[in-house]
Amino acid sequence: MSFAAVGTRIVGVGVELTTVYDPEASMERGGPRLVFPKLNPVLISISDDGGGGGGSGKLYALSCTPAVVRQLDFEPWFFVLDDLSHTMWRQLPSPPLFPCCLNPLDFLDPPKVRVTAYALVGSHILLSVSVQPPQQQQQDHKGTCAFDMDTEQWEMVHDTNLPFDGQALPLGSDDHRFVAAAADVAVYRMAVGISAVTGKKELTIVELRVVVASNCRIVPGNLLCAMGKGSFASFEFRSIAAASVGKVGKARIVHRTYSLVENTTDDGEGDWVVMVKKQDRQVYKRRDRHAYLAHPSCAVAVFTM
Numbered sequence: 001m002s003f004a005a006v007g008t009r010i011v012g013v014g015v016e017l018t019t020v021y022d023p024e025a026s027m028e029r030g031g032p033r034l035v036f037p038k039l040n041p042v043l044i045s046i047s048d049d050g051g052g053g054g055g056s057g058k059l060y061a062l063s064c065t066p067a068v069v070r071q072l073d074f075e076p077w078f079f080v081l082d083d084l085s086h087t088m089w090r091q092l093p094s095p096p097l098f099p100c101c102l103n104p105l106d107f108l109d110p111p112k113v114r115v116t117a118y119a120l121v122g123s124h125i126l127l128s129v130s131v132q133p134p135q136q137q138q139q140d141h142k143g144t145c146a147f148d149m150d151t152e153q154w155e156m157v158h159d160t161n162l163p164f165d166g167q168a169l170p171l172g173s174d175d176h177r178f179v180a181a182a183a184d185v186a187v188y189r190m191a192v193g194i195s196a197v198t199g200k201k202e203l204t205i206v207e208l209r210v211v212v213a214s215n216c217r218i219v220p221g222n223l224l225c226a227m228g229k230g231s232f233a234s235f236e237f238r239s240i241a242a243a244s245v246g247k248v249g250k251a252r253i254v255h256r257t258y259s260l261v262e263n264t265t266d267d268g269e270g271d272w273v274v275m276v277k278k279q280d281r282q283v284y285k286r287r288d289r290h291a292y293l294a295h296p297s298c299a300v301a302v303f304t305m
Contacts (some may be wrong), residue, residue, distance in 0.1 A: 002303040004043035006057045006084060013061055015043055015072065020084055033086050038063045038073055042115055046149070058082055060125065061089065064115045067100045069107060075100075082131065085192055095154050097129045097142050119168035119178060123149050124192045126203065126273055128161035144203055146192055157192060157203040164188070169226035177208070179232045183217045186210070216279030219256055225302045231259040253284040 001014035010021040011031065015038070018031035034041075041061045048056035064079040077098055079089040094100050099113055112132040119126045125147040144158035162168070164180035168188060176191045187208045193225040195202040212218060221236035236254040258282040 001060075001300075002040050002043045004045045004059060004061050005047045007047060009084060011043070011045075011059055011084070013038070013043060015039055022272075027212075031084065032080060032081065032089060034061060034089055036074060036076055037071070038077075038264075040064055042118055044118070044120055046120075056083065059084075060092075062095075062115065062118075062127075063098075066094075066113050068102060068110050068275050092147075092152060093154055094146075095127055095129075095145050095147070096156060097127065097131075097145055113246075117164050117166060117168070117180075118178075119162070119190065121176070121190050122193055123147075124157075124201075125149065126157070126162060126190070130161075146201060148201075153200050157201050158205070158256070163205070163207065169224055169232065171226060171230050171232060172228060177230075179224060179226065180226060181220055182274065185234070186221050208277065210277045211278075216258070218258060218276065219254075221254065221256065222226070223302045227257065227259075231257060233257045236300065255282045255284065256280065 001012050003010060003012045005011075008022070008024060010023065012019045012021070013034065015044055016033065019028055019031045020031045021028045028086070034150050038061065044060040044062075046058040046060075048058075059081045061079045063073045065073050066075065066077045067073040068075070075094060075098075077093045077094045078092040080092055081089050097113070098108075100112060102110060114130050114132075115127065116130045117126075117128045127147070128144045129142060131142055141161040142159060143156055144162055144184050146157040147154050155212070164182045164186060166181060167191070168178035168180035171179055171187070176186050176189050178190055180186055182189065187210055189204075189208055190205045191204050192201055193204065194200070218235065219234055222236035223235045225233045225235065227233055234256045236256075238252045238254065258276050259280065
């Protein structure tokens, strides 16, 4: 099951059901399930700034591993729930990087396609995938495509894949800086515009140089979370082995917040530089109301609401 924050609600979408949880009222209700079930779909939420209810906003669901020969993750692969009060998901066009057009022989041994990276940049959803051809270990990269949420159409915007893994998170609502996990935590400037040469949409992406203050270091952890106003956080989940019953109380969550992230200019080269000036670290015990949580329990999502 995958999770996303839509307004003040947390929505979970799984193979058999959709759940909507209200943290303020501590209540859970069922939502419209996907008629074509997806295993751990990619969820992207768009908040409604029009003053609607706590659950206002759109939720996009995209198959993470599109399949062509089995029921699970079978096409159609892309849907949107226009509002949490709606009773049905609406089908959208599939990304051009998905196995939409295969010849009959390809169905005997279809390629394995997996979403590797995605981001919400302005009014566009950016997407990259890896494709593993039949009987090959090496994965091919097919470039980056973008979904225009206004026209609801896909278009190729870059020849190479996005240079990070998973989702890139915005550092603020008024700029184009994003934090993501690559070989380490990296910060990118991304924008989708119209090419002056081809007249088509193109992605501009630049990795910003990160300078860390001497009194802190960036620890990626297991999950990243955008905090807004140029800040982000990482969460590290320290599980313990089930056999270590005597140490069950030592399972911990390490929460690190990196604040005061600012843009400066390198006078020597004119590059954009990100300065991380402060780090806060907190440690929590992992437990529910009755018992500590031990291995292999793990967190699958973290939100800023």
